[in-house]
Amino acid sequence: MYKTINIKDVGLKETYQLMISGVSPRPIAFVATQDNDGNDNLAPFSYFNAFGSNPPIVGFSPANSGRTGNQKDTLINIRNTNEFSISMVNYNMVEQVSLSSCEYNSNTDEFVKSGFSKKKSSLISPPSVDKSNFIMECKLYDIIELGGKPGSGNLVLGEILCFHVSEKIFDENDKIDPFKLDPISRLGYNFYSRSKSGIFEVHKPKHNGIGFDALPKPILESKSFSGNELAKLAGSKEIPEIDSNYNVFDDLDNQTLVEKIKALLEDMDIDIAWQAVLRLIK
Numbered sequence: 001m002y003k004t005i006n007i008k009d010v011g012l013k014e015t016y017q018l019m020i021s022g023v024s025p026r027p028i029a030f031v032a033t034q035d036n037d038g039n040d041n042l043a044p045f046s047y048f049n050a051f052g053s054n055p056p057i058v059g060f061s062p063a064n065s066g067r068t069g070n071q072k073d074t075l076i077n078i079r080n081t082n083e084f085s086i087s088m089v090n091y092n093m094v095e096q097v098s099l100s101s102c103e104y105n106s107n108t109d110e111f112v113k114s115g116f117s118k119k120k121s122s123l124i125s126p127p128s129v130d131k132s133n134f135i136m137e138c139k140l141y142d143i144i145e146l147g148g149k150p151g152s153g154n155l156v157l158g159e160i161l162c163f164h165v166s167e168k169i170f171d172e173n174d175k176i177d178p179f180k181l182d183p184i185s186r187l188g189y190n191f192y193s194r195s196k197s198g199i200f201e202v203h204k205p206k207h208n209g210i211g212f213d214a215l216p217k218p219i220l221e222s223k224s225f226s227g228n229e230l231a232k233l234a235g236s237k238e239i240p241e242i243d244s245n246y247n248v249f250d251d252l253d254n255q256t257l258v259e260k261i262k263a264l265l266e267d268m269d270i271d272i273a274w275q276a277v278l279r280l281i282k
């Protein structure tokens with residue numbers, strides 16, 4: 001038995017959920033572009049794949065907003081400049097990638113908000129993401145509009161001009177080791193997949209997160225927390241006030257506080273994690 005769903009009978013939202021849940025897992029292109037004034041823009045796209053090797057072509061689809069029909073900054077920038085970089089996403093990047101997809105306004109630099117350092121490109125102007133293990137510098141090959149309506153895709157095809165592959169991910173025979181590449185892919189709803197271990201969830205912030213640039217310096221510079229952990233804190237809407245209900249944290253030493261914060265972030269108890277963070281930096 002199958003449940004048959006005719007496109008004529010469902011709305012855009014259901015069609016979208018069917019697309020992203022069924023056509024999965026999808027690799028994630030982390031696309032960096034520049035506007036006409038040279039301001040950097042960064043966003044993830046999982047309507048993405050590779051389509052040929054001679055010339056080497058990749059394609060991804062920034063869709064028009066389902067609500068407003070507006071085009072994404074990435075698409076506008078590529079139309080204007082013809083250039084973009086794609087950084088592949090590994091597990092260590094995934095929470096920061098999710099944070100970068102918040103709807104920041106077009107003059108916000110998502111590299112800064114999501115805490116990624118920039119890697120200068122060799123042949124194009126937009127930079128790429130320093131933490132990625134596999135990067136492609138691309139020039140625009142073609143853009144195919146797929147409907148021109150709210151929710152419609154715009155297939156951006158790019159010709160790869162050069163690859164940057166981290167020395168760290170080669171095996172002893174100079175082949176790319178998939179365990180070291182550690183790629184992440186996207187499924188439906190909040191589900192992602194880590195190729196080497198399976199499905200997990202990432203909860204995208206429901207509002208624009210404060211960003212890495214608003215995190216307290218001692219936390220940002222501490223070596224105790226991973227990018228994924230910091231991104232959960234940076235995804236908060238604001239830094240909370242100290243809440244006396246959590247004064248028990250005052251009695252903990254720093255090492256125990258760090259362990260507590262890590263455990264709370266793992267369980268997505270972000271507000272309580274902040275209460276421990278505020279004690280740690282006091």
Ligand SMILES: Cc1cc2nc3c(=O)[nH]c(=O)nc-3n(C[C@H](O)[C@H](O)[C@H](O)COP(=O)(O)O)c2cc1C
Binds near residue numbers: 046063072073
């Ligand atoms: C993992 C992931 C995959 C995404 N894939 C797409 C996609 O394929 N197409 C799309 O239009 N938006 C996608 N999004 C949402 C965009 O990243 C988001 O709208 C972003 O703000 C666009 O930024 P821009 O306006 O700077 O281009 C995805 C978000 C995440 C977290």
